[in-house]
Amino acid sequence: MTRTTPERPMDIEEVIPELAEYRGIATRLHPRPGAPGPGESSVGGPFLWPADEPWPMCTEPHKRRFGERLSDVRLRRKILAEAWSRQSAPGQPEGPTDEEFETLGSLKRGRHAPWLADTDPIPLMRVAQLYTRDVPGLSLPGGSDLLQVFWCPFNAHGEERNVAVHLYWRKASEVSEVLAEQPEPEVVGRDDYVPAPCVLHPEQVTEHQWGDLLPYAIRAQLDEWEDWEDEDAVSYQSDLSIPPGWKVGGFAPWPLTGPQEIVCQCGQQMDLLLTIDSREWDSGTRSWVPIEDRGVADTDANTPTQVVVGRGGRLMVFVCPSDWSHPHRIVLQ
């Protein structure tokens, strides 16, 4: 099924024509639970990874003994999904059974990998794989057509103690044999960093620059236009600026810190490559719910990947516009 973003509740460029200069295009990825294969674009699915290429590992020094077992995270999700599906069937008991409760209670954080020293390499986790043929607007260096995004699922990297994001790009046609058993870390720092397997339904949408980055004259007109009294009124930030959810390209939102300049070591302004969002929509961004999802808008359908970054916000990956070998930057908002 495709996913279709509804038309914006109003055409803001009719009210403020100058906003046309601050119009952009992004590709919403619309991840939804599924069973993707290595030949498909996905979140949390198997990668088209060559059988003869070493799997990337995290070797940065940090603790990796303590956390949740990856197998426990998946078991908990399975039990809860089953309990939830029973609940919606008539005549079935509500919620997990006693036995399931006991199992859930036994899945605890702990020192589950006591043999790991702080510098022992651990496999990076698959986050997303994007084929350029599926994702309009995604262009990769050197004629590559496949982007593979990994992270190390511990809040332990860099000054900001984040996950470590690693990017790989390649030509899919150069992969002859796909690695069958793809390594995974045994322990993760947070279950929030374990993406549930999702297929993607990429869709290009129009967006407008984040309000604080608009020229003063336009902001003044927007202030005049906004209905600050009615919480149900159309709002620039919620409905007309930047869509929620996982996306490629487009503008960056700055709700936490206000706008920041993201500058590469070579001095250039960096491009927003990928946004990883904790929710596909919430009560403030209902107008972006795809038409096909309106029936489930009030369920947990807004958290298909089960990934939560920061305190429920977004993690954005920026790359150098001229050379992807320059270090990328990640920003939480």
Ligand SMILES: [Zn+2]
């Ligand atoms: Zn790490």
Ligand SMILES: [Zn+2]
């Ligand atoms: Zn650069």
